[in-house]
Amino acid sequence: MLGAEMFGRPVDYDTANDAVVRVKANEVRRRLAQYYGSLEIPSAVRIELPPGSYVPQFSFESLAATQTALPGKTAAPAAVKTFPISGSKPLPRRWKALIAIGACAVVISAAIVFDLERKGATQTDTIRSIAVLPLENFSGDPKQEYFADGITEELITELGKISALRVISRTSAMTYKGTKKTLPEIARELKVDAVVEGSVERENNQVRITAQLIDARTDRHLWANSYVRDQTNILSLQDEVAEAIADAISVELTPQERIRLEQARPVKWETEEMYLQGMQRMNNTDYKGAFTFLERAIDSNPNYAPAHAAMARVYEFMGDGGLLPSAVAYSKQKVEALKAIELDSNLAEAHAGLASASMKLDWDWRTAESEYERALELNPNSAPVYWEYTNYLYYVGRTHDAVAESNLALQHDPVASLGPFYAGVAYYFDRQYDRALEMFRLTYGPDTTIPLIQFYLGDVYTETGKYEEAIAAFQKAGSSPYDLGHIGNAYARWGRKSEARAIIPRLEKAVSAQGMGRYEIAMIYAGLGEKDEAFNWLEKAFAAHDKGLMYLKIDPTLDPLRTDPRFAALVRRVGLPQ
Numbered sequence: 001m002l003g004a005e006m007f008g009r010p011v012d013y014d015t016a017n018d019a020v021v022r023v024k025a026n027e028v029r030r031r032l033a034q035y036y037g038s039l040e041i042p043s044a045v046r047i048e049l050p051p052g053s054y055v056p057q058f059s060f061e062s063l064a065a066t067q068t069a070l071p072g073k074t075a076a077p078a079a080v081k082t083f084p085i086s087g088s089k090p091l092p093r094r095w096k097a098l099i100a101i102g103a104c105a106v107v108i109s110a111a112i113v114f115d116l117e118r119k120g121a122t123q124t125d126t127i128r129s130i131a132v133l134p135l136e137n138f139s140g141d142p143k144q145e146y147f148a149d150g151i152t153e154e155l156i157t158e159l160g161k162i163s164a165l166r167v168i169s170r171t172s173a174m175t176y177k178g179t180k181k182t183l184p185e186i187a188r189e190l191k192v193d194a195v196v197e198g199s200v201e202r203e204n205n206q207v208r209i210t211a212q213l214i215d216a217r218t219d220r221h222l223w224a225n226s227y228v229r230d231q232t233n234i235l236s237l238q239d240e241v242a243e244a245i246a247d248a249i250s251v252e253l254t255p256q257e258r259i260r261l262e263q264a265r266p267v268k269w270e271t272e273e274m275y276l277q278g279m280q281r282m283n284n285t286d287y288k289g290a291f292t293f294l295e296r297a298i299d300s301n302p303n304y305a306p307a308h309a310a311m312a313r314v315y316e317f318m319g320d321g322g323l324l325p326s327a328v329a330y331s332k333q334k335v336e337a338l339k340a341i342e343l344d345s346n347l348a349e350a351h352a353g354l355a356s357a358s359m360k361l362d363w364d365w366r367t368a369e370s371e372y373e374r375a376l377e378l379n380p381n382s383a384p385v386y387w388e389y390t391n392y393l394y395y396v397g398r399t400h401d402a403v404a405e406s407n408l409a410l411q412h413d414p415v416a417s418l419g420p421f422y423a424g425v426a427y428y429f430d431r432q433y434d435r436a437l438e439m440f441r442l443t444y445g446p447d448t449t450i451p452l453i454q455f456y457l458g459d460v461y462t463e464t465g466k467y468e469e470a471i472a473a474f475q476k477a478g479s480s481p482y483d484l485g486h487i488g489n490a491y492a493r494w495g496r497k498s499e500a501r502a503i504i505p506r507l508e509k510a511v512s513a514q515g516m517g518r519y520e521i522a523m524i525y526a527g528l529g530e531k532d533e534a535f536n537w538l539e540k541a542f543a544a545h546d547k548g549l550m551y552l553k554i555d556p557t558l559d560p561l562r563t564d565p566r567f568a569a570l571v572r573r574v575g576l577p578q
Contacts, residue, residue: 002054025054031247046231127215127222127249129192131168132156134177135209138201148200149174150276151209151238153283155196158242160381161260161348164251168192169383170283171416187216188415194222196245205230205269209237213245221246260346260378271301275310284313290314305344312336312353319360322480325515326547330361347377352388359392360547363575368392383413387422396577397553399430418443421453429554433460451477458486463556467494481510485520489557492527498523519548523557534558535566542573549574 002021004011029049036046046059132155137148155172160167168190176186183195198211212224225244229237239261246253253261278293291314297307312333319329324569338355344350355371358364372389374380393402406423413419425438437460440453458473467490474487488503504524507517522537541549552558552567553576561567571578 021054025049058436073530078082088313127193127251128164129166129168130159130194130196130213130245130249131173131186131190131192132159132196133186134174136199136213138199138208139203144202146277147202147278149177149283150279151207153201153279154238155211155241157379158238158261159245159383160256160379162242162251162253163257163380165246165381166192166251166411167381169381169413169416171383172413172419175415175417178411183214183216183219191411193217194249207237209241211241211245213248267304268301271297271304271307274300275304275307276282278307278314279310282310282317285317287314287317287321291318303343305340305347305350308336308340308343309347309349309353312340312357313349316353316356316360322514322516327361327545330357333357334361346378348382348385351375351378352382352385353386355392357390359395360550363550365392365575365577369396381412383409383416386412390422390426394426394429395550399426399554402426403430403432421456427461428463431463431556432462436460438552449476455483455486458490459556462490462493463488467491481507481514481517481520484510485517485523486557488520488524489527492524497528500528515544518544519546523555526558526560529560531561531564534561534568535564538570542570552576 006021032047032049036043040180044060048057048059049055053290130151135148135152135155137145139147152173152484156167156170156173156286159165172190179186183197187193188197193216195216196211196213198209201208201210206228207230208226208228210224213221213222214220223245225241227237229420243253243258243261267345274293274297278290278297281287281293282290287460291311292315294307294311297304298311301307315324315329315333315336318324319326319333323329324332333353334357337350337357341345341351341354351371352375355375357369358371359368369392372385372392375385379385386405390402390405390409393399393405403423403426406426410419410423420439421443424436424443427433427436427439437457440457440460443453454473455477458470458477460474461467461470470490471487471494474483476491477483484507488500488507491497491503492500501524502519507521507524510517511521518537518541522534522541525531525534525537538549550569550576552571558567568578
């Protein structure tokens with residue numbers, strides 16, 4: 001009846017699938033507590049909505065008690081009378097509902113008025129950006145560090161679901177682990193209004209999380225609380241903390257966000273234990289170790305969606321890094337992502353995994369775009385998804401949009417070590433070579449020896465005609481088929497054709513041994529101006545579903561081929577938009 005009369009639901013609506021009444025009741029309870037906690041003088045009338053009930057109760061304190069309860073004074077004990085809305089004679093069900101509706105409407109109105117007044121009074125102090133600093137491990141065991149880091153990451157993920165907040169990513173937040181910097185310094189570097197800091201302590205089967213929210217601009221404490229929960233309820237605790245923080249800074253949650261924050265289900269502790277261990281290893285790029293622990297988590301609970309979503313990401317990294325054949329890795333990634341979505345359709349990471357697999361495995365660009373957009377709708381603060389969507393945008397030729405998306409990603413990931421590098425790649429494919437070079441050098445300085453950055457430095461030098469510097473950079477990057485192909489292309493464009501041709505047999509051996517190098521051979525022939533040979537190897541790359549073909553629309557090394565009708569036909573066959 002509450003759903004029908006107050007929220008316009010059909011009389012027979014399914015309360016199991018539409019939690020609007022429960023969600024709003026919880027909101028009323030929080031706002032009432034917030035209101036009464038803000039009063040300097042106790043209220044003569046206190047309205048409560050007891051947990052598990054939608055029937056308000058009214059408590060009346062004596063007038064003398066409220067008058068003497070002034071700042072610095074202690075109120076005299078006073079009798080409190082509580083009057084639930086009920087009578088000695090049972091009321092008809094509809095009358096009970098209507099009375100409750102009326103009382104709830106009054107309570108909601110009062111809470112909203114209070115909320116608006118408070119927002120008006122503190123409009124200049126509005127908090128719209130936040131960072132969760134690494135929670136300290138208070139368990140007394142250094143081996144539990146993974147647990148504190150995992151809880152930090154999960155809290156960031158939960159807060160990230162709130163569209164009205166800009167939440168700093170895990171990769172940027174974790175750079176402050178063990179830092180001696182002050183909160184105002186950290187806030188300035190991250191460009192946030194507030195920070196969350198706290199600790200995690202685990203003993204036996206219980207977990208204590210202590211957290212406090214601080215306005216970093218004024219160093220003023222806004223909220224603090226300590227929670228003790230059984231380990232099986234750790235996921236619901238993350239939701240509870242996230243909601244409490246949102247309420248403390250008066251951030252409006254949409255009904256969908258409120259429901260998502262209240263959907264956490266109990267999970268077996270051994271499952272969560274294996275999952276957190278796997279996540280730590282994945283974040284440390286130990287993908288084989290991550291695979292082992294996530295596999296154990298799934299064996300412990302095959303219906304735990306986050307473990308399947310994380311496993312999808314591990315398979316992607318293994319395919320990208322050559323630890324598994326790409327076709328095998330991306331096929332398994334797709335299976336795991338679909339399983340995660342089947343178990344929890346509101347898991348942003350699962351939709352991002354499906355988007356990536358659709359793009360890399362199937363060249364299904366339409367599904368990739370819709371799944372990335374769905375992932376960002378579910379978690380509008382996910383820096384990894386922003387970066388992945390940036391890749392999608394430049395693959396399909398929307399390079400200006402990719403640059404804009406990379407700048408959005410940097411807002412959520414401002415101090416992560418590779419953030420400027422990823423943005424630099426977007427600038428490179430947008431042919432803004434000076435800007436790309438600036439971002440690459442910003443990442444680790446001009447003398448970096450990191451292979452991936454050297455590789456893209458070589459690309460920029462090639463496109464700006466600095467062939468000697470380009471070849472030196474590619475050689476520092478390594479001797480993979482990717483490196484060899486770009487070295488050969490640079491030699492060919494420099495006019496040193498014999499050095500370029502000498503690399504082709506090495507790549508042909510890589511094709512036979514590793515199944516990699518077809519696209520790179522085409523790249524060398526394009527640099528040599530031998531179009532027929534270049535298209536011959538592009539056809540071989542197409543037959544092998546070579547992932548290099550994802551770069552067809554944007555790779556500068558293939559520019560000599562673009563006016564040939566065969567090139568446009570190949571772009572269509574790969575499914576890329578014209």
